[in-house]
Amino acid sequence: MNATTDALAGAAVASDDSAAATFAADRAHVWHPFAQMQEYFDQPPLAIASGHGGWLTDTEGRTYLDGTASIWTNVHGHNDPDLNAALQRQLAQIAHSTMLGVTHPVGAELAAELARLAPAGLGRVFFSDNGSNAVEIALKLSFQYWQLTGRPEKRGVIGMAGAYHGDTFGAMAVGDSGFFHERFRPWCFPAEHFAAPHCREWAGEIRAADSAASLSSLRALLTAHAERTACVILEPSVQGAAGMKLQPPGFVREVAALCREHGVHLILDEVFVAFGRLGSMLACTEEGVTPDFLCLAKGLTAGYLPLAATLVREEIFTAFLGSYESRRAFFHGHTFTGNPLAAAVALENIRKLRALIADGPLRARSACFGRLIDETFSAHPRVREIRQRGFAAALDLAPSRDSAENFPVARRVGLQVCLRARAHGLLLRPLGDTLLLVPPLCLSEAELGELVRRTARALDDVLPS
């Protein structure tokens, strides 16, 4: 324990009775996302009661570093005083008011702010409430655009191998998440996938990179099918859910050039990579790319509330204008679209993040994270491969770093390490036998050190060498 955890230990501790009541209600009634519930029932239960900064406290008073940034969302920490104040100010005005046919001040202000952050030309913002919806909206807008402009045959979609864009049907259709979505294939529209590039990078150093085969497979698909293709969709820079699979710098620019050359839209899904996760506000601006659609969610509200946005090129937006009878309108919307509480928090998040990026601390922290990972894991006997960029890292676990052998799936090694990490005061989530380290961006260098050391301790406990 360090000073921070000492100060927090005991905060928001529920009585034994109320912790037991939580577990009983959970066990009896909750169906958890992505979970084999039979396996979940066999695990020690954990309920988070409160959070401060990068730390979480459970209902029994134990503290944990939030090593997943509460599923890749948290930016400035939990219970951030500025975000709390922004939320409370908005709450004193109104919690929710619709964007169907009317607007509200924070929604309009946030749309303008997002347009300022984005590359010039991406000036129109369609709000929704989660990443999958942001993707669905981009896809539907692309399909409808080609219908409205006299090219209804342009219906196809090209995604990248390993892509994850969410769990709704359109997002599943264009993704490539193996057995996660396989059983739903018969209900998904067809999509093509091009090969992913290869890139190994950590601690700011590219160790191997090859995008030639990937780009030539995209070129081949576009050459054959561009006339019937509406859009290419890509998670730029890092495919998070594939296990932090990286793209070499310049790759997104090449993909954008191919899309332009072949007259198909480019959708960039920055649901994971935006808002400081890779050290910058947006990955597309780092690459100097203006997509036709840009999907944002997760870090948009710094991990506070559900909100998503699909940014659209103004020229695409104008194709939807006409009389009501023309049926050119985009008939899509969600009840909580552009929720004012979420919009107010997003504005404060962006204000704080601008300063963190401009003043340099984010860059220093992400460099420190890379260094710590390098020092701790680059020669670790159980870590076969490392991938790290910004505040996103993956460690592929293996019986030996020098052989191609994997652990038996049923051993659930990744899960065992993450369960063990709880005993060291750290919450992590695995992806198979890959450990994903995705800290809140607010962690100090000392806390990043704790994150890496506690991960190593859990790994060594489960897989002693």
Ligand SMILES: Cc1ncc(COP(=O)(O)O)c(C=O)c1O
């Ligand atoms: C790149 C990407 N797109 C879309 C999604 C789906 O977002 P949500 O879970 O908010 O629907 C995710 C979620 O992890 C993601 O990483």
